[in-house]
Amino acid sequence: MKYVCPICGYVYDEKEGDPDNGIEPGTLWEDIPDDFECPLCGVAKDEFEEDTESEEEE
Ligand SMILES: [Zn+2]
Numbered sequence: 001m002k003y004v005c006p007i008c009g010y011v012y013d014e015k016e017g018d019p020d021n022g023i024e025p026g027t028l029w030e031d032i033p034d035d036f037e038c039p040l041c042g043v044a045k046d047e048f049e050e051d052t053e054s055e056e057e058e
Contacts, residue, residue, distance in 0.1 A: 002051035003029055008041040011051065 003012045012018060012032075017025040021039050023032060029048075036045040 001029060003048040004051045005038040005041065005043050006047060006049055007043050008038065010038050010040045012048065 001014055004010070005012075012029065014028055015025060017023045017027045018039065019025070021036075023036075032045065034045055037043065038048070
């Protein structure tokens with residue numbers, strides 16, 4: 001699953017994680033700390049939206 005910042009469009013992909021911010025690839029959204037913020041604009045984790053338009057099955 002991917003999660004999208006509603007403000008700047010930053011995409012968090014569970015498969016890729018966010019190594020620059022200490023989140024390893026494969027980390028599920030629910031396992032990310034609640035104080036996670038968008039690395040680009042600082043939006044809170046609970047403001048992110050599920051990216052349901054680009055579901056990928058690999
Ligand atoms: Zn953002």
